[in-house]
Amino acid sequence: MGSDADLIKSDIKAYLDKYEMKELLRFVAVGSVDDGKSTLIGRLLHDTGMVYEDQLAAVKKASNIEGEEIDFSLLTDGLRAEREQGITIDVAYRFFSTDRRKFIIADTPGHVQYTRNMVTGASTANVGIILIDARLGVLQQSRRHAYIASLLGIPHLMVCVNKMDLVDYRKADFDAIVAEFAEFGKSLSFKDITFLPISALKGDNVVSNSPKTPWYDGPDVLNYLETIEITDDLNNEDFRFPVQSVLRPNLNYRGFCGQIASGSIKVGDTVLTLPSGKQSVVEGIDLLGEPIQKAVCPQSITIKLATEIDTSRGDMFVLPNNTPHVQRVIEAHLVWMSESELDSGKSYLLKHTTQTLREQVDEVSWKKDMDTLEDVPSDTLQLNDIGRVSITCTRGLFVDSYTKNRTTGSFILVDSITNNTVAAGMIIAESDDQDLEQLLKEARAGSALRPKTQVSARERFERLGQRGATIWLTGLPGSGRWALAYALERRLFDEGRTATVVDPTGSSMNGAISACKAATDAGLIAICAYTSFHKDERAKVRETVGSERTLEVFVDTDEALCRERRPNADFTGFERPEHPAVVVDLEDTHLRQATDMVLAALDAADQFKRPTR
Numbered sequence: 001m002g003s004d005a006d007l008i009k010s011d012i013k014a015y016l017d018k019y020e021m022k023e024l025l026r027f028v029a030v031g032s033v034d035d036g037k038s039t040l041i042g043r044l045l046h047d048t049g050m051v052y053e054d055q056l057a058a059v060k061k062a063s064n065i066e067g068e069e070i071d072f073s074l075l076t077d078g079l080r081a082e083r084e085q086g087i088t089i090d091v092a093y094r095f096f097s098t099d100r101r102k103f104i105i106a107d108t109p110g111h112v113q114y115t116r117n118m119v120t121g122a123s124t125a126n127v128g129i130i131l132i133d134a135r136l137g138v139l140q141q142s143r144r145h146a147y148i149a150s151l152l153g154i155p156h157l158m159v160c161v162n163k164m165d166l167v168d169y170r171k172a173d174f175d176a177i178v179a180e181f182a183e184f185g186k187s188l189s190f191k192d193i194t195f196l197p198i199s200a201l202k203g204d205n206v207v208s209n210s211p212k213t214p215w216y217d218g219p220d221v222l223n224y225l226e227t228i229e230i231t232d233d234l235n236n237e238d239f240r241f242p243v244q245s246v247l248r249p250n251l252n253y254r255g256f257c258g259q260i261a262s263g264s265i266k267v268g269d270t271v272l273t274l275p276s277g278k279q280s281v282v283e284g285i286d287l288l289g290e291p292i293q294k295a296v297c298p299q300s301i302t303i304k305l306a307t308e309i310d311t312s313r314g315d316m317f318v319l320p321n322n323t324p325h326v327q328r329v330i331e332a333h334l335v336w337m338s339e340s341e342l343d344s345g346k347s348y349l350l351k352h353t354t355q356t357l358r359e360q361v362d363e364v365s366w367k368k369d370m371d372t373l374e375d376v377p378s379d380t381l382q383l384n385d386i387g388r389v390s391i392t393c394t395r396g397l398f399v400d401s402y403t404k405n406r407t408t409g410s411f412i413l414v415d416s417i418t419n420n421t422v423a424a425g426m427i428i429a430e431s432d433d434q435d436l437e438q439l440l441k442e443a444r445a446g447s448a449l450r451p452k453t454q455v456s457a458r459e460r461f462e463r464l465g466q467r468g469a470t471i472w473l474t475g476l477p478g479s480g481r482w483a484l485a486y487a488l489e490r491r492l493f494d495e496g497r498t499a500t501v502v503d504p505t506g507s508s509m510n511g512a513i514s515a516c517k518a519a520t521d522a523g524l525i526a527i528c529a530y531t532s533f534h535k536d537e538r539a540k541v542r543e544t545v546g547s548e549r550t551l552e553v554f555v556d557t558d559e560a561l562c563r564e565r566r567p568n569a570d571f572t573g574f575e576r577p578e579h580p581a582v583v584v585d586l587e588d589t590h591l592r593q594a595t596d597m598v599l600a601a602l603d604a605a606d607q608f609k610r611p612t613r
Contacts, residue, residue: 022097025230028106028122030149031131032141036162040131040200041094041107044222046070047207050096093121100226115370115384116337118148119424123410126230128154129221131162134173134197138180144370146181150188151333151386151426153406155233157190158224164213165199171215189403191233196221234297235405239263240324240398241271241317242353242408247302255286255302256311261353261407262400263322265303266294271317273309274398275443277436279320280305314355316398323434324408326396326442329362331428333402334389336381338415338422344380345456347449348422352397352411359413360449363390381423391425394447401429417459453521460523466497468520470545471598473529474538475555476574478565480586481529484555484594488527491595499525509537517545525602533574551605553598554580558587581605 029037045051092107106121122128128149132142149157159181167173174197185193196205197213198221204210207222219227244258265271269282284304285295295301303317318324336342342361350359366375367387381387402409413423434442461467471488473481485501492499500519504512512530519526532538542550554577563571582601584594 022100022102023230024102024104025127025225025228026104026106026125027127027129027225028108028118028125028149028154029129029131030108030118030122030145031129032133032139032145035131035133036200037129037131038092038107040129040160040162040198040206040221041092041105042070043200043203043206044105045094045096047203048096048098048222050094098222098226103225115148115386116335118145119152119335119337122149122152122154123406123424125149125152125154126233127156127158127225127228129158129160131160131200132177132181134161134163134167134177137177138184140371140373142181143184143373146185146188147368147373148386150190153189153402153409153426155191155230156228157185157188157193158221159193159195160198160200160221161195162198162200164197164204165202169197169204169212171213174216194218194224196224235262235400236297237263238322238324238400238405239265239271239317239319240353240400240405240408241265241303242355242398243311243313243315243317244354245313246311253304254308255304256317257300257302258354259300260295260297262297262405263319264294264296265317270320271303271305272320272323273311274316274318274323274326275396275440276310276315277440277443278309280307280309282306314353316353318398320436323436323439324398324400325429325434326398326439327429328393328396328442328445328447330391330393330397330399332389332391332411332425333428334361334381334387334413334426335424336383336385336387336422337424338420339383340415340422341383342381342423343456343458346459347416347454349414349416350391350393350397350411351414352399353408355397357397358394358449358454360392361389362392365389388428389425392449394449396443396445398443399427399429402426404429457521457523464498464523466523466525467549468523468525469549469551469602470516470520470526470528470541471551471553471602472516472532472538472541473527473553473555474532474577474580475529475557476559476562476571477531477569478562479555479557480591481555483591484553484584484586484598485527485529487591487595488598491599492525495599497525498523499527502526502528502530504528504530509540513541513544516541520545520549535575535578538577551582551598551602552577552580553582553584553601556583556585558585561587 029041031037094105096103106125108118108121130142130145132138146157161174161177178195182193196218197216198205200206204212205220207220209220240261240263242258242261243256247255247257265282265285267282267285270279271282272279282303283306285292286302287295287299344361347358347360350357364378364381365388367378367381367385369376378387398408400408409427411425412421413425415422473485475481489499489501502512502515502519509530512528516526516528538552559571582598584597586594
């Protein structure tokens with residue numbers, strides 16, 4: 001680090017220019033536990049002189065590998081838990097530079113339970129490095145990591161067969177791994193796959209070719225990273241400019257700010273604005289306050305138009321003859337990143353380029369078995385799961401397929417209550433082209449979401465600590481149904497539950513049932529003692545509210561006592577319930593005991609059980 005330190009002291013501008021003008025390559029290291037990812041990166045940092053003396057001294061002090069002075073993995077395993085366990089948990093980012101390029105490294109975990117961390121680190125990489133232990137060969141974890149890297153659209157893959165020193169640098173061992181992985185790699189979408197025999201610990205073929213592998217004539221790791229062509233990895237054909245903000249410092253200046261997601265734009269080009277469909281000519285382009293004639297991806301610029309167009313954040317500039325898909329219903333691969341599983345009953349916030357809108361996951365087509373890489377049926381996704389989903393949005397998204405454009409083809413889902421990012425998605429865009437009329441029609445269309453509650457039953461359960469239910473009390477006039485109903489309400493309230501008696505005064509049977517359903521849908525415990533003499537009436541309650549959400553209680557008080565209490569009531573036509581959940585006789589049973597019996601039945605039913613806190 002001496003030369004850079006001297007340059008910083010003598011000419012800071014020259015130091016900054018030295019690094020600013022270099023091409024940046026991002027790469028990610030993945031692999032199974034103990035395959036040597038962190039060791040390889042530590043070796044790269046060490047052998048390129050990108051480790052400060054105090055950091056190197058601290059690593060030497062902490063190293064405990066027998067026969068070795070330095071444990072190179074400690075240069076990236078920064079968390080205390082990582083150092084103690086000898087595994088990578090979080091994504092570690094490191095920067096280093098050579099005369100040819102500057103690099104950002106992401107060292108990602110190998111454990112399947114940290115898949116979300118790996119996805120985070122790999123999402124922006126140009127190159128993926130997979131390490132395979134030469135002793136163990138291609139493991140299922142190796143296939144899993146390659147599949148995820150391919151799914152995330154990483155263009156180039158370098159397969160490092162590590163620990164060659166432990167197999168005496170045998171070419172046959174290397175060739176066998178190459179043959180097996182190359183066959184598997186045919187099913188993936190990488191532009192190219194390159195194989196290298198290395199020993200990260202010993203430094204063989206890391207920053208220079210090793211004499212211990214005379215049979216290998218390919219590049220070393222550093223040479224590969226310095227020379228791999230990445231210019232064509234960017235989408236330079238399809239101009240996409242999501243508007244981030246409108247800049248209006250004075251009456252004579254109105255510019256639209258944002259980062260070019262793909263393609264290029266120059267002064268004099270005609271642009272189409274989505275969703276309005278209005279067109280205008282680019283009058284000027286500013287970069288860092290200075291006018292330029294042409295801008296390319298991924299520059300952040302301000303575009304000035306010749307005519308006034310009503311455009312705001314979330315809109316997109318494209319070329320009239322080169323448009324994205326506009327879709328309110330999309331298919332996507334989804335990586336679930338939340339401890340709470342996907343709740344298909346609620347809506348999430350979807351963030352795509354500069355748009356934020358509501359969406360609903362309609363269907364999970366399948367999820368990937370991360371051990372076998374087979375598609376398995378599922379109706380939800382849990383932490384670290386990867387699946388294919390169908391999503392409906394409140395308005396049209398301006399999208400490209402993720403394989404074509406990693407910016408306009410990706411999105412994240414956010415829980416609107418916790419504001420946590422819960423998933424990352426890769427869009428599978430339709431192959432059929434949309435003509436301009438169809439595209440604009442979809443862009444201006446209203447919400448594709450069917451009107452429904454945006455609060456799911458699971459959310460209500462988590463908030464209220466209970467599931468909605470209807471306790472339907474039936475019995476003869478004078479049996480004590482209403483006394484029991486209000487006693488249950490009081491008892492449930494005292495126990496911290498949310499319950500209400502549905503009073504049907506002045507209402508019809510249908511009105512009482514509708515009120516119970518509404519309260520139950522809201523997560524409340526509805527209690528109703530509406531007169532329901534007939535079996536078909538009680539069947540309608542179960543049908544409307546849901547039999548799994550209805551608890552039928554028969555207040556079977558002696559008829560003679562009921563007639564004594566209600567001498568003017570009509571007792572004809574009553575049909576006794578056949579299979580009530582609870583039967584109580586309020587002549588022989590105290591009201592407190594009756595509420596005990598009803599609550600015991602409520603708590604015994606699995607669908608009504610309260611969450612464990």
